[in-house]
Structure formats: structure tokens, C-alpha cells
Amino acid sequence: MSRYRYGVLKARAVRYIQGFGSQPHFHICLQDDRGTKYRASINIRSKAYPSELLYGIGRCRPDEAERLKALPRGFTPIERGLPVQGLDYVRRPLLRREDLVPMPATLPGPDNDLNEKLAALIDQATSKRADLYVFGDSWGPEPETPDYYFGFRPGRGVHNIHMNQGNAGPWHDDNGSFRDGAVLVHFADRDRWSGLILAFQSQSWDTDEHGRAAD
Numbered sequence: 001m002s003r004y005r006y007g008v009l010k011a012r013a014v015r016y017i018q019g020f021g022s023q024p025h026f027h028i029c030l031q032d033d034r035g036t037k038y039r040a041s042i043n044i045r046s047k048a049y050p051s052e053l054l055y056g057i058g059r060c061r062p063d064e065a066e067r068l069k070a071l072p073r074g075f076t077p078i079e080r081g082l083p084v085q086g087l088d089y090v091r092r093p094l095l096r097r098e099d100l101v102p103m104p105a106t107l108p109g110p111d112n113d114l115n116e117k118l119a120a121l122i123d124q125a126t127s128k129r130a131d132l133y134v135f136g137d138s139w140g141p142e143p144e145t146p147d148y149y150f151g152f153r154p155g156r157g158v159h160n161i162h163m164n165q166g167n168a169g170p171w172h173d174d175n176g177s178f179r180d181g182a183v184l185v186h187f188a189d190r191d192r193w194s195g196l197i198l199a200f201q202s203q204s205w206d207t208d209e210h211g212r213a214a215d
Contacts, residue, residue, distance in 0.1 A: 004137030005075040006069070006179045007087060009038055009158045013122050013132055015147055018115040020042050024105045026118045029150045030132060032073035039147050039157035040134045040183070044114040045105040048169075048202040053162070055103035055114060056095040057121065060195040063092060063183060068133055069186065075138050075158070078179075082209050086178035089163050090207055094182065094195040097205060112197075119198060125185045136181035138163040164196070165211030166204035175211040 011030035014037070019026045028040040032179070045051050053099040062068060064084045071083065078086045087094065107113040125132060140156030147155040160174065161181035167174050204213035 004139065004160065005077050006137050006176070007075055007135075007158075008071070008084065009039060009040065009075045009134040009136075009138070010068070010071050010073045010131055011134075012073075013126050013128065013210075015150070016119065016122050018106075018119060020106060023047065023089040024115075025107075026115060027149045028122060028132075028134075029147075029152070030134070032054075034074070036074065037147070037150065037152040037156075038075065038130075039150060039155070040136070040161060041157060041159040042118065042161045042183070042198070043159075044118070046200045046202065048200060050102065051176070052102035052104050052201065053114065054199040054201055055117065055197075056100040057117060057194065057196045058095055058099070059193065060094045060184075061193050062094070062195075065186075065193065066118050068184070069202075073131070081178065087180040087182050088165075088178045089180050089197060089199065090165065090205055091177065095197055096186075100197070100199065102201065118196070121183070121185065121194065125187075128189065129185050130185050130187045133184040133186065134158050134161060134181075135184070137164075161198070163199035163203055165207045166213045167200075168204075168213060172212075175213075177207070177209055177211040179211070
């Protein structure tokens, strides 16, 4: 089980930084109603072979959409399925596994890598003043440490925003059922939801009740 606290961050995007280098992450700065800032750090390249993540984005409607909309802005821990149930790609999929495609972190050309796909989603959410629901593991607050990328203090945020089960090797301790990460966007003007999910190709989709690979 992960040593971090799993939950959902409800906030609005302020800005983002695309990811480059050998271990790139796409970083989003978000803010809640109280002016508290957070960073969502999204892994866009796998350390394990193959390096391209499985990516899917599309319209969806979470089973607990009304409960999500009722949450206060800020980070809400999810414990024993309350106040909302965590995400699970295997048991309650937002998108179909067969609709996911491998996507490189960055690649020359337009609209063909994760940096561009994420940037387009956040740009759309920002222009519509949409709420983001970022599922993952929290860190902070770190009172003595400003955020490394955006400089706000105290540093805090959410990471492991991807499938968190079916791991082997050094990531075995991160396994768990109903604790997958994702970014859901709610466009209130049309009560429309979009879901972004990511998974590593090295992860198994055949998992037991603890999220451990069954094969």
C-alpha cells in the first residue's frame, strides 16, 4: 500500500509547465477558493520499458458525479470509500482499456504527444473556468519549502496521477484497489465531464482485491 494519502483535489487550473528530460512530468498549478495553491505532478514517461504511457481521454460521467460536485474545493482524503469512492480502472473503468493508446511524452509535430494533449485539456478547462478533480496521492504541506516549479509556499500537491495497481518490482508497494489516479474535468455550463487516464504498459490489468498483479 502506498505511503502517501490518497484522495481527490478539487480546484481550478492557474498555469502549467510541460515536461521534458529523461523523467518528465507535466506540472499544473491549481488554486482553491481560499487562495491555497497546489501542484499536480503528472508522470508522462515510464522508467520501465516501454517508455510510452497508455493514454486515454474522452467524455465520461463518474458514478458519483453529484457527490464529487458537492465536495469543497481543496484536497479531500478518500478513506474506506468515503466521502466518495476512489477510482479503479479495472473494476469501475471510466474509459475502456481497448480505447487507450501508447503516447510519447514529447515528439516533433502537432498534437501527437502527452505534453500537447494535456496542455489542450488544461487550456480548455481554464477558458471555461471548469473544476478539475485530480485523483492521486498527496504530499505536504511543507511550510519551509516553496514549490520547486511554481514558487508558492507552503509546497503541497498531488502525484501518482495514473493507474496505481498491477505494479511489479520497485513499485509493488504502490499497489491498491480503488486508488487509481486521473484528472476529471467538469464543465458546468453543459454539465459535461471529460476524463484523462494514464497507465504504464508494464502494469498488469489482471489484479486481485488488493491491486496486486494476479498473473
